[in-house]
Amino acid sequence: MISIVIADDEQITRQGLSILPWEEEGIVLAGLASNGLEALELVRSHRSDILLTDIRMPGMNGLEVMECARNEHPQLKVIFITAYHQLDYALKAIQLGASGFVLKPTDPDEIMNVCRKAKNSIISEREQKKATKDVQDRLKEYQYILEGKVKADTSLRSVSGVITNILQEMESRYMEDLTIQQFSQRYHFHPDYLTRLFKKETGDNFVNVLVRIRMQRAVGLLADFSIKVYEIAERVGVRDSRYFGQIFKKHYGVTPQDFRKRLQSSQMETEEP
Secondary structure: OEEEEEEOOOHHHHHHHHOOOOHHHOEEEEEEEOOHHHHHHHHHHHOOOEEEEEOOOOOOOHHHHHHHHHHHOOOOEEEEEEOHHHHHHHHHHHHOOOOEEEEOOOOHHHHHHHHHHHHHHHHHHHHHHHHHHHHHHHHHHHHHHOHHHOOOOOOOOOHHHHHHHHHHHHHHOOOOOOOHHHHHHHHOOOHHHHHHHHHHHHOOOHHHHHHHHHHHHHHHHHOOOOOOHHHHHHHOOOOOHHHHHHHHHHHHOOOHHHHHHHHHHHHHHHHOO
8 A cells, every 4th residue: 555654743733634534545644743854754664655744844844854755765755735925835846846735724635636646646656667677577588589689679679768768858858849759750669659658667648748847847937927927838838828827727726827926925925024
């Protein structure tokens, strides 16, 4: 099963989160922490899959816990609980690779939904890891079978290497009109076959991964208030600003304009004496 550690310096919040129906979701509650140091220790000792943590805590804040924990356990999914005036921290959390965040006062349904997505992502990654190992094992068998170690052109090519190259290009060329067909021609795979390989390696399809990369870049650009929203859409490769707004809201629960307003309000409060 998937395990979770909950960290919040407010006892009533910890208690409230602890009684949510975790087992019904296939998630085991590994422990409760009242500060960042306790949270890090629990994640280490239980090798937990998910950390649900307040972003502001004594000892170590949530961002520091995330950085330390993921250095040791890169597959850890971190979900932050943050107040309205702490959205600048949430922005940084997303940029660092957080799986999501929920605003206080917390909505149990929203929390369970975000954690459910994290759980499903973990399951997909585990299945993908197993599938990738199976492919690599079969490729090795083929290599041993071929006398003289003659290597076929595509059947023995490192599948992981090809997908890694594609992902790196997606990270650097996300603003362009990328398609799986373009990469299939370059690497001499049939598009349908490359589509299946991509999903096996990443746990998601090509379009979803590209959209996720674009939305992550958009969050960073929204912090620059001098850039118009429609300009941000174009910069991340979405030509229709209305469609960009729909995708952004689907990913983060708010429109780009609302996200920017909250961020502006947060910064104004921070600057007040």
